[in-house]
Every structure is written in C-alpha cells, then in structure tokens.
Amino acid sequence: MTEKPRAADQGSTGSTPGGSGPAEQAAGDGPRVVIRNNRKIGKTEEAPAAADAGTDAPAEGLVEEGEVVVDEIEVEATSVSGPPVVDAPAQPAEEAVAPAAPLGAELEALRAELDERTRDLQRVSAEYANYRKRVDRDRALVQEQATGSVLAALLPILDDLDRAREHGDLVGPFGTVAEQLTTALGKFGLTPFGEQGDPFDPTRHEAVAHQTSADVDAPTCVQVMRRGYLLGERLLRPALVAVADPE
Incomplete structure (x- = not known):
C-alpha cells in the first residue's frame, strides 16, 4: 500500500504549479504558518474496487492528515525611534519613605559634628580671651615693677629735697626744679x-x-x-x- 504524497511535500519541492518556489520562500523574512487539516474519510462504494485493484485506499474510520501550506505572512512592525517606553510599576509607600531614614541619620550626624565644632570654637575663644587677660595683667605687672624699681632709686633724692624744704633751702631756681621733679614723678603714680x-x-x-x-x-x-x-x-x-x- 503506497503512501499518498502530501501537499506540503509538493510545495517544498517547488513542482506544484502556482506554488511558491524555494527562491521565493527564501526571499521572505516573515514567519511561515502551517495549518494541519484533519478530515475523516467515510465508507464509500469504491472501497472494494480499490481493494481488488490493489491500489492504496484508506480504511474505514481512518483519518487522513492533510497539510495545508499558507503563503508566508509578512509582518510589518511600525518602527519607533528610540527605545520602547515601558511604564514603571508604582512603588509602594514603604519604598518611597525608605530613603528618608539615611538622610535623617546623616543630618543628625552633621548636626552632632556642628555642635562639637561649635563647642571647640567656644572653648578656643575662651582660652584665647583668658590668655589675653593674663598677658595684659602680666604686662601691666612687669611695667609696674619696672617703674617701681626706677622710682625706688629716686626716693633718696626726694628725702633730701624734703629735708632741704624743712630747713628752708628750696628757694629760687633750685626750688623750682624740685617742684618740677615731684610733679613729673607723680605722673607715674x-x-x-x-x-x-x-x-x-x-x-x-x-x-x-x-x-x-x-x-x-x-x-x-x-x-x-x-x-x-x-x-x-x-x-x-x-x-x-x-x-x-x-x-
């Protein structure tokens, strides 16, 4: 019993008239759609004759599977410039609020560092103010001690002027010089x-x-x-x- 050639086989060889040959099929870039058709063949009166003649015939109740080739379908895709735009899924509220936590921690760290630097600046300013006061006090003390040393060396001269005044010797130009010396020393305190x-x-x-x-x-x-x-x-x-x- 010989097998009946299928339509798909005929189309693949390119011998079927009116069908598309291999060259035409190769030229297309679209997808090839194949539709298989199953049809049931019933009992006919020619079955005994075919059996006697020795020709191949499908038995009763058999299904002959046919293959129908549909012309290639060319699918055109509309070209769109740029990458396709895909809508991003909406993020839940927890993910939107999540970045606020690191920012808050960083802000607190910056505030703590700012407070520490402010305290350091205040401490340095206080130390510098105390240093200036101490230097001014020491400078005034040194100046007073130096002035006191010079005036202490002149006190015996003032004692002699006092004794001369008691005896009435501070008269004329000598008395004027004595008064000027006393006034000048008084300016130093x-x-x-x-x-x-x-x-x-x-x-x-x-x-x-x-x-x-x-x-x-x-x-x-x-x-x-x-x-x-x-x-x-x-x-x-x-x-x-x-x-x-x-x-």
Missing part, C-alpha cells in the same frame, strides 16, 4: 603719704618710737621721720613715724 597727726596704720607706717599722751584717743603719728610712698595702690615704701598711745 607716685604718691607721698605720712603727715603728723595721721592715725597709725601698721600696714603703711613703721613705728620707730612709742610714747603716751593724754591728747590722743587712739595711736597717732606724732612725728614723721621719713615719708612713705605709694605707687598706685601698691606700697612702695612705708613711712617712718613716732607713735603716741593714749594714757
């Missing part, structure tokens, strides 16, 4: 103290003699042997005095 009748102050007076007197109610300087001097508020030299105590 030199202040004399120690006069007869002043209350006795052990922090400023040095008592070299003591006596009693009914004319005083408290220890009093009754005689000044050498005047004392102050440099500003600093005691440069105490005064030598005789003190009278009440009886």
